Amino acid sequence: MLVELRPEPFEPYHELASYQESIAAGQYGATAVFVGSMREFNEGDQVQKMWLEYYPGMTEKYLESIASEAMSKWDLLDVLIIHRTGEVSPSDSIVLVAVWSGHRAAAFEASRYLMEELKSRAPFWKKEQLDHKSRWVEHNTPAK
Amino acid sequence: MLVELRPEPFEPYHELASYQESIAAGQYGATAVFVGSMREFNEGDQVQKMWLEYYPGMTEKYLESIASEAMSKWDLLDVLIIHRTGEVSPSDSIVLVAVWSGHRAAAFEASRYLMEELKSRAPFWKKEQLDHKSRWVEHNTPAK
Amino acid sequence: MSSQTIQVRFFASLREQLGHGEVEISTDSVETIADVWQRSTDGKQMPVNTLMAINMEYVEASHPVQPGDEVAFFPPVTGG
Amino acid sequence: MSSQTIQVRFFASLREQLGHGEVEISTDSVETIADVWQRSTDGKQMPVNTLMAINMEYVEASHPVQPGDEVAFFPPVTGG
Numbered sequence: 359m360l361v362e363l364r365p366e367p368f369e370p371y372h373e374l375a376s377y378q379e380s381i382a383a384g385q386y387g388a389t390a391v392f393v394g395s396m397r398e399f400n401e402g403d404q405v406q407k408m409w410l411e412y413y414p415g416m417t418e419k420y421l422e423s424i425a426s427e428a429m430s431k432w433d434l435l436d437v438l439i440i441h442r443t444g445e446v447s448p449s450d451s452i453v454l455v456a457v458w459s460g461h462r463a464a465a466f467e468a469s470r471y472l473m474e475e476l477k478s479r480a481p482f483w484k485k486e487q488l489d490h491k492s493r494w495v496e497h498n499t500p501a502k
Numbered sequence: 503m504l505v506e507l508r509p510e511p512f513e514p515y516h517e518l519a520s521y522q523e524s525i526a527a528g529q530y531g532a533t534a535v536f537v538g539s540m541r542e543f544n545e546g547d548q549v550q551k552m553w554l555e556y557y558p559g560m561t562e563k564y565l566e567s568i569a570s571e572a573m574s575k576w577d578l579l580d581v582l583i584i585h586r587t588g589e590v591s592p593s594d595s596i597v598l599v600a601v602w603s604g605h606r607a608a609a610f611e612a613s614r615y616l617m618e619e620l621k622s623r624a625p626f627w628k629k630e631q632l633d634h635k636s637r638w639v640e641h642n643t644p645a646k
Numbered sequence: 647m648s649s650q651t652i653q654v655r656f657f658a659s660l661r662e663q664l665g666h667g668e669v670e671i672s673t674d675s676v677e678t679i680a681d682v683w684q685r686s687t688d689g690k691q692m693p694v695n696t697l698m699a700i701n702m703e704y705v706e707a708s709h710p711v712q713p714g715d716e717v718a719f720f721p722p723v724t725g726g
Numbered sequence: 727m728s729s730q731t732i733q734v735r736f737f738a739s740l741r742e743q744l745g746h747g748e749v750e751i752s753t754d755s756v757e758t759i760a761d762v763w764q765r766s767t768d769g770k771q772m773p774v775n776t777l778m779a780i781n782m783e784y785v786e787a788s789h790p791v792q793p794g795d796e797v798a799f800f801p802p803v804t805g806g
Contacts, residue, residue: 369519371515371516371518371519371522372515372519374515375513375515375516378515383539383592383593384539384540384541384542384543384592384593385541385542386539386541387538387539387540387541388536388537388538388539389535389536389537389538389539390534390535390536390613391533391534391535391536391537392532392533392534392535392606392609392610393532393533393535394531394532394533394606394806395527395528395530395531395532395533396528396531397528397529397530397531397604398528398529399528410805411737411738412805413735413737413779413782413798413800415782416779416782416783416798419782420782441805441806448527448528449527449528452805452806453805453806460541461643462536462538462617462621462643462726463643463645465536466536466610466613466614466617469534469610470610473606473610473806476805476806477606477803477805477806478803479784479803480803480805480806481737481779481800481803481805482803482804482805482806483737483738483739483800483801483803483804483805484804484805485738494738494739494742494801494804495804496801496802496804497802497804498802498803498804498805498806499605499606499607501607538726554725555657555658556725557655557657557699557702557718557720559702560699560702560718563702564702585725585726596725596726597725597726606806617726620725620726621723621725621726622723623704623723624723624725624726625657625699625720625723625725626723626724626725626726627657627658627659627720627721627723627724627725628724628725629658638658638659638662638721638724639724640721640722640724641695641722641724642722642723642724642725642726
């Protein structure tokens with residue numbers, strides 16, 4: 359299980375391939391992955407840059423708690439969460455969540471659970487830099 | 503949109519990174535990925551090898567039809583499906599399904615939809631080589 | 647003439663049980679997929695859960711067939 | 727003495743609105759998180775949806791505080 363905050367750009371599929379080497383091959387049958395990326399527009403505006411603020415200490419603690427919760431709720435072999443911080447550019451990866459399990463149901467459910475918990479409760483805040491002003495994103499879209 | 507059958511081992515995260523270069527960066531905010539891998543055991547037995555039979559022509563057609571269906575049911579930017587065929591070894595990747603969309607709900611739902619359709623209807627059959635005998639896998643586990 | 651025949655394919659355990667993966671049958675008095683099974687297997691009982699396709703599309707046993715069709719029978723699928 | 731104080735932190739838009747990210751307050755007649763807000767913001771109205779944490783765990787406004795605690799206030803989160 360690994361939770362990491364990254365102040366620099368990261369390549370999610372490289373991270374995944376690399377982290378996966380630490381998991382016993384032949385043990386997992388299902389891997390579910392979610393990658394959130396920065397789009398170059400939001401609510402009708404071009405976004406130039408984004409600032410990702412977080413709460414040092416609490417953010418890591420919160421992400422570790424949901425990763426542990428997922429491990430105890432489902433029969434998972436491993437969980438990886440990487441989240442970007444600081445200044446982010448369009449098309450950069452913001453978040454990577456991956457879970458490894460024996461079967462697909464657990465993998466799908468746990469990855470979605472982690473993303474919903476992260477989106478609704480993990481202490482991160484986005485400030486968007488538009489052409490002529492900046493603004494805080496006010497809330498995340500609900501799970502629906 | 504791409505559907506491919508692969509008679510040779512493939513590295514799913516390398517495929518993903520490479521295919522993703524064809525999609526306009528900054529347009530998608532959510533990527534959901536599922537990778538199915540061969541485990542070295544099944545129903546209490548060690549599995550040495552597996553043979554993945556398919557129906558040339560129908561299998562590709564079926565996978566293309568569910569990819570198109572997903573594109574029309576959800577607001578997706580792209581879909582990638584790669585499925586292994588032939589002789590497979592433990593820890594090899596069997597299937598890769600990836601969808602790119604604006605927001606996470608569509609990505610999660612579409613990727614799960616694709617895997618359930620693939621598991622329940624795509625013409626593939628697995629034959630397992632155990633220590634002293636071989637056997638056909640009789641059915642996939644249901645979505646639950 | 648191939649237009650008066652139907653190509654029949656069997657996959658996986660069904661192919662192994664029947665001993666062949668492909669046969670060609672004549673269309674004489676063959677009207678449905680169920681008839682194709684009868685003719686192509688010498689009247690064997692069809693295993694429960696057998697899936698059927700005509701020209702690479704899933705159909706039911708009552709689906710009509712025509713000369714030139716490709717019909718396939720196979721067990722439940724286990725891909726992914 | 728730091729054991730008779732509470733460290734208060736504000737994040738994101740709340741930090742910008744208040745003009746500072748961190749203050750230290752004395753614990754005199756401060757019993758709950760709501761009291762911490764009052765003391766640390768000079769009685770400003772708390773925005774609806776403000777989230778609160780004590781020692782990096784989410785809590786409600788009625789939660790009791792003690793000297794040495796770290797209390798944080800922040801707007802709805804928007805990560806991921």
